[in-house]
Structures are given as structure tokens and as C-alpha cells.
Amino acid sequence: MSRVPVLEIGGTHVTAAVLDTASARPAAQAVVRRPVPADAPAGELLDAIAAVGAQVDAPAGAHWGVAIPGPFDYETGVGRFRGIGKFESLHGVDVGAGLLVRLPGAPRRISFVNDADAFALGEYRAGAAAGRRRVLCVTLGTGVGTSFLDDGRPVLGGPDVPPGGRAHRLTIDGLPLEEVVSRRAIRRLYASTAALPGDGDLPDVHEIAAAARGGDGPALHTLRYCFGALGRALAPWCERFRPDLMVVGGSMTGSWDLLGPAVREGIASGGPGTAPPAVTAQRPADAPLIGAAHWTLRAPAVALRERT
Numbered sequence: 001m002s003r004v005p006v007l008e009i010g011g012t013h014v015t016a017a018v019l020d021t022a023s024a025r026p027a028a029q030a031v032v033r034r035p036v037p038a039d040a041p042a043g044e045l046l047d048a049i050a051a052v053g054a055q056v057d058a059p060a061g062a063h064w065g066v067a068i069p070g071p072f073d074y075e076t077g078v079g080r081f082r083g084i085g086k087f088e089s090l091h092g093v094d095v096g097a098g099l100l101v102r103l104p105g106a107p108r109r110i111s112f113v114n115d116a117d118a119f120a121l122g123e124y125r126a127g128a129a130a131g132r133r134r135v136l137c138v139t140l141g142t143g144v145g146t147s148f149l150d151d152g153r154p155v156l157g158g159p160d161v162p163p164g165g166r167a168h169r170l171t172i173d174g175l176p177l178e179e180v181v182s183r184r185a186i187r188r189l190y191a192s193t194a195a196l197p198g199d200g201d202l203p204d205v206h207e208i209a210a211a212a213r214g215g216d217g218p219a220l221h222t223l224r225y226c227f228g229a230l231g232r233a234l235a236p237w238c239e240r241f242r243p244d245l246m247v248v249g250g251s252m253t254g255s256w257d258l259l260g261p262a263v264r265e266g267i268a269s270g271g272p273g274t275a276p277p278a279v280t281a282q283r284p285a286d287a288p289l290i291g292a293a294h295w296t297l298r299a300p301a302v303a304l305r306e307r308t
Contacts, residue, residue, distance in 0.1 A: 005058035019293035050102030065292035067118035116145030122287030140252035194218035209255035231266020249281035
């Protein structure tokens, strides 16, 4: 059995686990999830992340896998968070070096992987994407994450994928994609369409979805427009990459019965046969952990920098 300690760093939380890569499951009683202060100074934030890692039984001298959102330099372990509203204090900080001296058991190495790629790799290893050659994985949370897998490897460049393999870098209707489809964009459009007052808390996405199921016109319009736009943005890349399957994860998939038709319709606007079959993730909770663990096993092949 290969036991690999991993961290999944999200915008508001950190999850730590020890993965058995043979079974693709966390070791028994070895998953810990805790909130982290995303706006804290760098030292305090790294302390909080490492404190979560210290709560799992990591082998001594382990090679850790860390799934973390971008912008991030995954080869050097340096944060590039600037102007995105989270982890700003880690901009320019050597996160890898900071975690190596803080994590328990004197770890020998850390390999970083984009969180969307980690999710995709987890679904490929043990979920809905298993056995598929070309897969488009999409995560719908506070923003949009994508990973284009070819034989289990993220495709990060070339003519068949968006720049860096990341759809959030695209534009649609003259705007950056995440200004059209993201948690904040969806809430903002609904408030405008429903003529809600500008002050006070706006309904969240799951509340907008509930209103849409009840026949609320502004809610239906909001979801159809936002997720249709996502489909239209993905359409040319589906036509080029030709995925066998699209796997969707993230917090918004609880409303996939409403969102899915709009996404598929948007992709289909690219032409006949453009829209791949779409399913929701089979391992939504632990796919990023599984993916991060398997990433460490092949890290030398992708020239991640070793730290000793």
C-alpha cells in the first residue's frame, strides 16, 4: 500500500487526508477539513494550513501532494495571487518552502497541482471519468474550473484547449467568463433581473435554483443565460478537443437538473455533435484528494522541483 498525505486548499477551507493509492480511498479516519483565514498574513495562513495537515497520520519523510487553485506557479511552489480576493498575502511567497518547515514528519518533498486538475485526475482514477480517453472536467463553485484530460494527463497547451487549459481565461459576450458565470455574477444578474434592492444579502445560487424550480421568471432567465453562456464559451473547445465525456463537479451540481440543459444547449450551438455526454462527479468530495495523491506518484515525469 502506498500512503500519500495530501492537502486540498480551497478559498475558505483546507482538507487534509492520507490516501491509499491502491484503493483510491482515504485511510481510515484520516480526513480532516477545517476553515482557514484566506485574508490572513502569509505566516498566519501557512500556519493554519499546516495545522490541518498535522491532524492526519502522515508517514515520516513523506512526499505530500497539494491541490491549490490558481494563479499559482505549480513548478516552483510560489503563489501568484493578486487581485482575486483570496490568498493575497501569498503573492510572491514560496508556499512550498513555507509548508515544508511547518508540516509534520519532516516531509521530503511537496508537489503542487491545480485544484481542477486534481479533481479531474481523481474522477479519472476512481470516478465517472474512469476508462475514458479524452475528458473535459468542469467544476462549478465560486468560479469555473476546467481540466482537459488526455489519457489521464492534463493538457495545458496547444490548439485544442483554451490558454493553459483554463476556461476561466475565456471571454463571452465581451466579458471575462467569470463576470458572466460565477457565484457573484449569477447573484448579481438575478438581483438586477428581479429588481431587488441593492442593499442587503442577495439570494445565493441554490436559492435562485429553488426559485427557478418554482417557476420564478427572473431565476429561470438568470440560470439559462449564465449557464448557456458557459456552454457557448466551451463550444469551440469541445469541437476541437472532442471529449468523450464531460464530468461536472463543485457545489452547484446540486442544481444540475436546471443548469445542465442550459450548458448542453450552449455547447450544441457550436454545431452538430459538439456537445459530449455530461454526467456529475461520482467522487465529488474526495476526487481532488485522490488526484493530488496520484499526481505525487508521477511528479518526476513532469519536472516538478524537488525540495530537500
